[in-house]
Amino acid sequence: MEDAINTLVSQFKTYAGKDGSSSTLSKEEFHSLVISQLPNFVKNTSDPAAIDQLMGSLDENNDGELTFLEFWQLIGKLAGKQGGFSQ
Template sequence: MESAITKLVDVFKSYAGKDKQLGTKEFRKLVRAELKNLITCTEDDKAVDDLKHKTDKNNDGKISFEEYFILVTELATKIYKLQ
């Protein structure tokens, strides 16, 4: 469990920019590389940008660690409910 939590932290850090957040380019890269089974249309820029917009709770154009982990929680809940 601990390694899974650490992995999720490391994934965010590996894609985040110098400002420790995910801009549009970084978010697209993360989604395409890491979430291609859990999220549909990851190759469609508009679909991924729409997801980013929904994830960007404070609408500053960037995804913070906190916002990223809200997305992780939503995905985990989706998996949990589907099983």
């Protein structure tokens, strides 16, 4: 599990650092990460409205960017669904 955590943190930082702040994902960075790293887990990645809706559901403080903790919500939901833990 340690390798998985290290990979998640590393990938977040890689994508977050592309357009400025390495501690948050912009909409473009988030979209790029989802397309590249989660193509089989996130549906409708080619639909900008779907990405906006997904990001909006994660962006708790509505600042237009995702912190790692906000992003982590998505990972938890996807892992829960993949493991059959979602309701």
